[in-house]
Amino acid sequence: MTLLTAFARVEAAAAGRARLIRTVRHVHLGRRPLVVIPLQLAGEACAPLAVLLGDDPDKPRLLTVYEPRDRARRFEFAADLAEVILGHLDGYLPVDDASDDDAGDAGQDTGFSHDRAPAPEPLPDAPQLLVPNPNAAAFLRLLGRSTRLRRTDGEYAVRPTVPLLGRWLTHYAERAEVPGSVLLLPMTTALAEHWATGQSDLEDANLAALLGWIDPAEGLTGQQAARLAEDPVRCPPAGPVTDPTFDNEVLEGRMQAIRDASQSSDAPALARAQAAMDAALHGQLAPTWELMWRAHALLAALPEAAHAERRWKDDRRSFTAQAAWLREGGAPQPRRDSAVAAAKRLARLEREQQRLAVERAHDDPLVMAEYRLTGEAFAGTVVDADLTRVDTEGKKAKLRPWLIVRTTDAVIVEPGAVLTCPDYPSQAAKVIHVTTASDNGDNDNHDDHEDRDNDNDPVGTLVTLELSGGMGRALAAPPGTTPGLADVVTYTTLRDDFQPAPQFPSREETPWTHGGPPIEYVPTDDDAQEPWS
Amino acid sequence: MSIEDAAKRARQATDRILGSLATASHGVVVDSPPGAGKSTLVVRAAAELADQGERVMIVGQTNEQVDDLIDRLAADHPDTPIGRLSAAAYLPSERVAAHQNVAARSSVAELADHPVVVATAAKWAVLKDVDRTWPWAIVDEAYQMRSDALLRVARLFDKALFVGDPGQLDPFSTVETERWLGLNWDPMSSAVAVLLTNNSHIPVHSLPVSWRLPASAAPVVSAAFYPFTGFAAATEDSDRRLGWNTRPFGQNSFDLALETAARTGWALFELGHRHTLPTDAEAIAACAGLAARLRQRGAVTISERSPEPLPVTDDRIAIGVTRTVQAAAVRRALRELGVTDVVVDTANRLQGREFDVTIMLHPLSGRRDATAFHLEAGRLCVLASRHRHACIVVARAGIPELLDAHPSAEPVHLGVPVKFPDGWEAHQAFMAHLARHRVCAA
Numbered sequence: 001m002t003l004l005t006a007f008a009r010v011e012a013a014a015a016g017r018a019r020l021i022r023t024v025r026h027v028h029l030g031r032r033p034l035v036v037i038p039l040q041l042a043g044e045a046c047a048p049l050a051v052l053l054g055d056d057p058d059k060p061r062l063l064t065v066y067e068p069r070d071r072a073r074r075f076e077f078a079a080d081l082a083e084v085i086l087g088h089l090d091g092y093l094p095v096d097d098a099s100d101d102d103a104g105d106a107g108q109d110t111g112f113s114h115d116r117a118p119a120p121e122p123l124p125d126a127p128q129l130l131v132p133n134p135n136a137a138a139f140l141r142l143l144g145r146s147t148r149l150r151r152t153d154g155e156y157a158v159r160p161t162v163p164l165l166g167r168w169l170t171h172y173a174e175r176a177e178v179p180g181s182v183l184l185l186p187m188t189t190a191l192a193e194h195w196a197t198g199q200s201d202l203e204d205a206n207l208a209a210l211l212g213w214i215d216p217a218e219g220l221t222g223q224q225a226a227r228l229a230e231d232p233v234r235c236p237p238a239g240p241v242t243d244p245t246f247d248n249e250v251l252e253g254r255m256q257a258i259r260d261a262s263q264s265s266d267a268p269a270l271a272r273a274q275a276a277m278d279a280a281l282h283g284q285l286a287p288t289w290e291l292m293w294r295a296h297a298l299l300a301a302l303p304e305a306a307h308a309e310r311r312w313k314d315d316r317r318s319f320t321a322q323a324a325w326l327r328e329g330g331a332p333q334p335r336r337d338s339a340v341a342a343a344k345r346l347a348r349l350e351r352e353q354q355r356l357a358v359e360r361a362h363d364d365p366l367v368m369a370e371y372r373l374t375g376e377a378f379a380g381t382v383v384d385a386d387l388t389r390v391d392t393e394g395k396k397a398k399l400r401p402w403l404i405v406r407t408t409d410a411v412i413v414e415p416g417a418v419l420t421c422p423d424y425p426s427q428a429a430k431v432i433h434v435t436t437a438s439d440n441g442d443n444d445n446h447d448d449h450e451d452r453d454n455d456n457d458p459v460g461t462l463v464t465l466e467l468s469g470g471m472g473r474a475l476a477a478p479p480g481t482t483p484g485l486a487d488v489v490t491y492t493t494l495r496d497d498f499q500p501a502p503q504f505p506s507r508e509e510t511p512w513t514h515g516g517p518p519i520e521y522v523p524t525d526d527d528a529q530e531p532w533s
Numbered sequence: 534m535s536i537e538d539a540a541k542r543a544r545q546a547t548d549r550i551l552g553s554l555a556t557a558s559h560g561v562v563v564d565s566p567p568g569a570g571k572s573t574l575v576v577r578a579a580a581e582l583a584d585q586g587e588r589v590m591i592v593g594q595t596n597e598q599v600d601d602l603i604d605r606l607a608a609d610h611p612d613t614p615i616g617r618l619s620a621a622a623y624l625p626s627e628r629v630a631a632h633q634n635v636a637a638r639s640s641v642a643e644l645a646d647h648p649v650v651v652a653t654a655a656k657w658a659v660l661k662d663v664d665r666t667w668p669w670a671i672v673d674e675a676y677q678m679r680s681d682a683l684l685r686v687a688r689l690f691d692k693a694l695f696v697g698d699p700g701q702l703d704p705f706s707t708v709e710t711e712r713w714l715g716l717n718w719d720p721m722s723s724a725v726a727v728l729l730t731n732n733s734h735i736p737v738h739s740l741p742v743s744w745r746l747p748a749s750a751a752p753v754v755s756a757a758f759y760p761f762t763g764f765a766a767a768t769e770d771s772d773r774r775l776g777w778n779t780r781p782f783g784q785n786s787f788d789l790a791l792e793t794a795a796r797t798g799w800a801l802f803e804l805g806h807r808h809t810l811p812t813d814a815e816a817i818a819a820c821a822g823l824a825a826r827l828r829q830r831g832a833v834t835i836s837e838r839s840p841e842p843l844p845v846t847d848d849r850i851a852i853g854v855t856r857t858v859q860a861a862a863v864r865r866a867l868r869e870l871g872v873t874d875v876v877v878d879t880a881n882r883l884q885g886r887e888f889d890v891t892i893m894l895h896p897l898s899g900r901r902d903a904t905a906f907h908l909e910a911g912r913l914c915v916l917a918s919r920h921r922h923a924c925i926v927v928a929r930a931g932i933p934e935l936l937d938a939h940p941s942a943e944p945v946h947l948g949v950p951v952k953f954p955d956g957w958e959a960h961q962a963f964m965a966h967l968a969r970h971r972v973c974a975a
Contacts, residue, residue, distance in 0.1 A: 177710055503685065512731075514718045
């Protein structure tokens with residue numbers, strides 16, 4: 001937690017209401033997001049119990065597994081879920097252009113669009129999935145993993161849509177690991193990034209409590225609203241784990257009723273029992289459904305950050321590439337990454353992480369303030385500038401303007417460090433000197449009594465910077481390409497310096513240090529087996 | 534152990550390791566505790582392989598390390614042509630440029646007739662014009678290298694000697710993911726870990742004596758951080774002395790801490806219990822104040838290197854911290870005291886370096902909780918094993934209680950070997966030792 005967030009939390013606790021800690025919304029919100037709230041059966045890894053989903057706040061759709069311990073029922077449920085989710089995704093896919101086949105090998109490194117082949121122009125929009133919390137996203141990942149390798153013929157065959165759903169869910173889950181991606185967005189994560197509450201991170205993972213702090217009901221403080229939210233009767237958990245008391249006192253009885261009815265082949269009783277279970281599960285899910293759309297509205301009310309669109313474009317590109325890969329009959333995602341695939345993926349994740357950090361700081365002064373507090377950035381006024389300075393030492397004369405920025409921020413940069421200014425992102429600024437500003441000359445016309453307050457305080461720090469880049473080729477900087485005298489500027493060590501993607505050996509050339517070349521991956525029936533399934 | 538005995542043991546170990554190179558099918562791993570003569574081994578191995586007519590590539594991790602190594606190598610073997618492969622923008626540092634037998638180039642082709650070529654892992658990874666492989670590579674600081682970096686350079690060599698200190702900080706990544714945990718080629722684990730998981734037949738040797746750590750420190754560091762391999766100090770208590778040119782006028786708690794450190798090799802300078810920000814103003818002031826006082830008192834050392842007292846110059850004093858902001862704060866505090874050349878850095882950046890006296894700000898000082906980051910054994914080990922004479926630990930009271938309140942609660946993952954030493958246990962052992970050297974801040 002940064003100092004600023006810690007401070008905002010203290011303020012939130014004192015005021016009884018969450019504090020907004022961002023000036024803009026750093027996540028893109030889809031035009032018509034699909035809200036998915038899964039529930040699982042306690043005591044089993046990845047046994048789906050129910051899901052409430054839909055893209056219209058007024059029309060949630062409930063899918064239930066009446067006997068989650070029965071594997072066959074689970075896959076029937078997966079087929080039902082596939083119908084809804086794939087139906088939603090279809091709305092974003094191009095109608096039918098079978099000639100478009102430049103998909104490359106995107107499936108080898110899912111979660112990213114491929115960038116070796118010329119990237120196809122991403123589709124104009126992509127379906128966003130909103131889930132309540134990271135555990136719900138993890139549940140969808142497991143569901144994807146347990147369905148994407150199923151066979152559609154022979155023994156234990158499933159409907160063809162089941163493995164297809166698994167591959168899409170896997171794609172969404174893998175994309176969610178990419179820093180800055182919002183294709184699959186856990187709501188608590190998105191809210192906690194923008195608001196600081198008076199409770200711990202652990203408590204923030206409860207959607208109802210978090211929203212209680214951000215938007216308490218009339219007449220309640222955040223503390224009171226969060227406390228009410230901890231009552232599982234009033235606010236059933238947002239899943240995927242259900243409330244144990246509900247399991248014992250309601251769920252078990254209704255499931256038993258269904259078992260009894262199906263054993264006695266009593267069709268009307270079975271229908272009644274199933275309706276009763278649907279009603280119970282709907283009661284557990286409906287409050288979270290309301291919360292999800294309330295949270296969505298709160299986020300939507302914030303103006304979107306400038307770079308969110310860039311990241312969303314990457315999300316759209318990944319969706320487009322995955323769609324093309326599936327259309328061409330590409331293989332499902334393998335169980336494990338090979339040595340080369342893992343190393344490549346890590347390099348890209350780190351690259352995206354760095355980019356995200358830079359973009360957030362550039363988009364949002366409150367994020368930049370966190371860096372200013374740690375000394376990794378400073379803001380100040382240009383007090384002197386030599387914008388026509390030319391460096392003639394090298395073979396060719398180069399335009400290298402100097403700026404002197406005066407700041408009262410704590411500056412920890414050392415001479416030689418290279419900084420950037422968010423307003424001039426393509427321009428590098430090398431630190432030449434850092435000196436403590438003296439009173440001489442600056443305070444001449446101040447009255448004595450004004451000086452008394454800060455008798456021993458340094459007036460600030462003077463940082464001399466040498467600019468390069470982003471000023472054209474001529475030996476005079478065109479107006480507007482550099483900061484000018486008296487401008488207020490921010491300089492930071494955060495840089496998004498372009499690095500070419502690191503080269504790795506091909507799969508076939510995996511060296512002996514990493515186990516040698518892996519055997520070619522061919523999906524088999526065994527892949528679908530889990531130790532716990 | 535007398536110095537002669539230590540030298541004999543070290544030589545035998547090195548001979549055994551070099552002997553095993555001839556029979557190695559793929560490579561050899563050498564674990565080297567702090568100051569155990571790792572560079573000496575690398576230099577000897579490179580020279581012997583070169584003498585046998587083999588071409589050797591040496592993989593370092595940072596430009597700084599590479600330059601240090603070249604300096605050693607070129608000085609010990611002035612007749613061996615050494616290639617320094619580097620980015621085009623690299624300007625040879627003074628210590629490299631001083632050697633006639635070193636040539637700095639940006640492409641391998643220009644160094645074809647150099648039997649020994651040295652570069653960073655990052656540079657080796659981007660070579661384009663490579664038409665043949667090297668029969669031998671020496672990978673230095675291999676425990677600091679991430680396995681994905683090894684993946685990028687492994688195509689260049691047939692066999693390799695991996696040398697490094699297993700007790701130091703593990704390589705890290707800016708992204709957090711559990712995706713590859715338990716995989717034999719987890720790109721986030723160290724090069725040596727992946728190498729040994731995939732090639733269990735590779736022999737692992739270790740160097741037996743530390744030339745850096747004094748007799749007061751080696752058993753403590755060995756027991757806390759190297760519980761299974763262990764090592765001994767090469768010197769005896771009587772070989773090393775830290776003394777002063779002046780007597781204090783009056784005596785404050787700084788002087789008491791300095792005296793304790795001079796007498797026993799350790800001091801715990803304990804501030805009152807309090808929860809603080811990372812940049813705890815009092816603790817920062819204590820670190821800077823102790824360093825300034827050490828200079829004022831005119832510290833001198835006597836060691837096996839010189840029977841005459843040598844002054845402890847500023848560059849032989851280091852202040853080790855956990856976070857960059859702390860380092861910046863300590864530097865600022867030192868500047869205000871008029872001290873500029875004392876080395877202040879984070880544990881990551883002090884790895885592999887050596888000083889006469891170190892002052893460390895304890896990673897858990899002033900904290901309310903003990904997270905995995907702050908409990909990491911490697912970080913504490915780096916900070917506690919940089920000194921030849923004495924180490925002064927600055928900390929707020931209450932660390933043993935904090936540890937008791939936060940037992941390690943990291944999840945255990947299938948297929949991931951349990952890591953030793955355990956950070957929590959190492960911290961406890963270290964604090965238990967320091968308790969005997971406590972000086973309370975006035």
